[in-house]
Amino acid sequence: MKTPRDILLARHRAAEPKLDQIRAGVLAELTVNARPEPRRSRTPEPRKFFSTLRFALGLLRALRLNAVGLGCVWLLILFFKLATPEPPINNSARALASGSALQAAMVEQQRLLAELGELPVSRFPKEAPKAAAPRPRSEQRASHASA
Amino acid sequence: MLVVADDEQSTVKQARAGSPDAWDALFRRYQLPLYVYVFELVQHEQTSLDLVQETFINAARHLDGLRDDAKFGSWLFRIAHQKCVQHWRKQKSSPDFAIELDDESSEEQLDPREMLIRREQEEKFMTLLSQLPPAHRSVLLLHYVEDFSLEEIAVITGARLGTVKSRLHYARNSLRRILGEQSGPN
Structure with a gap:
């Protein structure tokens, strides 16, 4: 018994001469189209570049009103930015404030560490000792004698 | 597939390189099965021949799109199937579609x-x-x-x-x- 494939192919075998013609035609077209290919590939880059440039210029020309509008908006933003300057920041005051805060924090940390290590808190003065003002020797002697 | 896969792969490789003989071998191998497939779907001799031709042209133009050479056959049939679908879409607007049946099968x-x-x-x-x-x-x-x-x-x-x-x-x-x-x- 014939398979469905055999039946189908046998039924359409009459179309083969026409299919041969089609095949020949497509092959002829293929060989014709294949020939000028190398000639075209010699200068593809400049052509591509110029076409891209032309496209970009065309796009800019078409959107020139939008570009001008956007430019104006940016100019306005820049103008307002320059017209309202920020108040100057006192750097030295800020540095001083941060310095004293840092010192206080360090002292606090030391105190906490001392507590943890059961060390006498008195060893860590809360404030740095004030340097004694130099006095004349005669005054020093008088104070010792009275003591 | 009916064709030995390795043979077909090498033929497809040659076709990629632009060998007309390779294209001829591939088209020769698939022309009748493609025609049968298309004809049985569209039921019109001339349309089927046209669609087979378009399939061949498309295949030759877009062979770079084929990733796996071993699947050339299914790829070709896919193109033909898409051509049939496009034809059906067009046909919906054209009612003058006469059905021609080729009854000239050679009797042994x-x-x-x-x-x-x-x-x-x-x-x-x-x-x-x-x-x-x-x-x-x-x-x-x-x-x-x-x-x-x-x-x-x-x-x-x-x-x-x-x-x-x-x-x-x-x-x-x-x-x-x-x-x-x-x-x-x-």
């Missing part, structure tokens, strides 16, 4: 009784095939004409694997109903 020298049985059987098969919905017909043709796997048929027709399975099942049952009845008593 057979016993008249045997010839009659064969013709009757063929006619029943072809009648049944043309009665199936296009989607089922397409699956059946791909399976019987080119022996494509279900996965390949899914790729060609753009349907899911489950859909292809059910379509093939339906089409086979319909075929069995006629062909089984024919071969059963013998």
Whole structure:
């Protein structure tokens, strides 16, 4: 018994001469189209570049009103930015404030560490000792004698 | 596939390199199965020839799009299937679509009784095939004409694997109903 494939192919075998013609035609077209290919590939880059440039210029020309509008908006933003300057920041005051805060924090940390290590808190003065003002020797002697 | 895969792969490779002989071999191998597939879907001789030609031209132009050389056959049938779908879409707007059936199948020298049985059987098969919905017909043709796997048929027709399975099942049952009845008593 014939398979469905055999039946189908046998039924359409009459179309083969026409299919041969089609095949020949497509092959002829293929060989014709294949020939000028190398000639075209010699200068593809400049052509591509110029076409891209032309496209970009065309796009800019078409959107020139939008570009001008956007430019104006940016100019306005820049103008307002320059017209309202920020108040100057006192750097030295800020540095001083941060310095004293840092010192206080360090002292606090030391105190906490001392507590943890059961060390006498008195060893860590809360404030740095004030340097004694130099006095004349005669005054020093008088104070010792009275003591 | 019916063609030895390695041979076809090397032929496709040569075709990629632009060898006309390789293209000739590929087209020669697929022209009739493609035509059968397209004809059984569109049921019009000239349209089928045109679609086969368009398929060949498309294949030659877009061979770079083929990733796996071993799948050239299914890729070619996919192009043909898409051409048929495009044709159906166009056809919806043109009602003047005459159905031409080529009945010139060459009769070999057979016993008249045997010839009659064969013709009757063929006619029943072809009648049944043309009665199936296009989607089922397409699956059946791909399976019987080119022996494509279900996965390949899914790729060609753009349907899911489950859909292809059910379509093939339906089409086979319909075929069995006629062909089984024919071969059963013998």
